[in-house]
């Protein structure tokens with residue numbers, strides 16, 4: 001199929017907005033005689049007038065040929081070799097055009113998995129057209145060609161981009177079954193790029209959402225972080241509930257939020273993610289343990305309340321509640337132990353903010369994760385309309401750098 005080629009004068013992708021490191025890689029490949037395209041999310045973002053998060057390059061040069069061209073290059077990936085070209089503070093990912101079967105985890109068919117590296121490599125490389133078709137959404141499959149500064153479109157992605165439509169390449173049911181994580185990606189791109197999910201994809205998501213649970217627990221963890229830090233996390237949270245996708249990832253908390261008569265339980269969840277968006281706008285990113293503490297906060301507190309009724313002390317109850325929930329072996333999302341333990345520390349400190357006499361405040365403020373714990377304390381106080389005086393007391397103490405010197 002012939003692609004639509006949009007001449008430089010007819011699109012808005014400008015080299016001014018492309019990282020110089022990416023341009024360097026593109027030009028060197030081109031000058032050596034290879035195709036060199038900017039690909040994926042960076043072309044989409046540039047056409048939308050957004051700042052790309054990173055710049056990916058697609059080429060017909062094989063990984064070893066890429067490595068030969070750049071001193072600062074490392075090959076990664078076992079199934080599909082990718083070249084990472086390292087610069088002072090950025091990495092440009094260079095991938096060789098791929099054939100359809102290699103979509104991240106979409107390698108279907110036993111013959112494919114059994115092959116050794118060499119044969120696999122021969123089979124996975126493809127043409128630019130194949131490379132475009134194996135991608136997930138039409139708006140993610142556009143190329144920017146450094147040879148003539150044109151945009152190359154095999155999949156009608158530009159039309160969809162103009163219509164602000166997120167359309168799956170191929171049959172949504174097939175592509176989502178191949179790799180269910182694409183459904184979560186759909187939510188992320190729809191929310192972060194302001195796109196509407198095309199109707200047949202929407203239907204397929206509602207039908208197939210349970211398949212998300214088939215993705216590896218580690219990958220779901222990474223994907224959730226991408227959702228949380230995409231800059232539109234509150235919108236994402238609403239969409240995750242609308243598609244009932246949050247329930248697939250975190251079933252216990254989702255059913256707690258859905259208990260009839262308790263609609264207000266969603267408010268905390270949305271506000272936590274709104275806070276993450278506010279930080280992101282200010283160029284800040286909360287550490288993961290704090291992120292989880294905030295997202296799960298009200299749920300963990302309610303679990304702890306039940307335990308307190310059974311006789312646990314508050315701090316102990318919080319520790320146990322967070323432990324049971326975040327480190328549950330049956331959970332769908334694998335939260336790294338180290339992160340979960342820090343979230344536990346943040347929560348276990350909460351009851352201790354009530355102690356403002358003697359050396360206790362000083363000891364508390366010297367504990368690891370104290371700053372995170374105080375962020376949580378302030379956030380929950382604001383949301384729940386509680387502990388106003390304590391927040392003021394602690395804020396004054398910490399400003400003066402003298403927590404605990406009040407006596």
Ligand code: ATP
Pocket residue numbers: 039040041042053054056103104105134135136137140141179181182
């Ligand atoms: P971001 O702005 O978050 O980086 P992105 O579109 O660049 O978004 P990446 O995860 O960096 O997303 O992937 C780069 C490109 O690789 C995508 O634009 C898409 O074309 C392709 N891709 C990534 N994951 C998949 C997948 N699961 N299935 C098919 N294609 C994928």
Ligand code: MG
Pocket residue numbers: 040041042053054055056
């Ligand atoms: Mg990217």
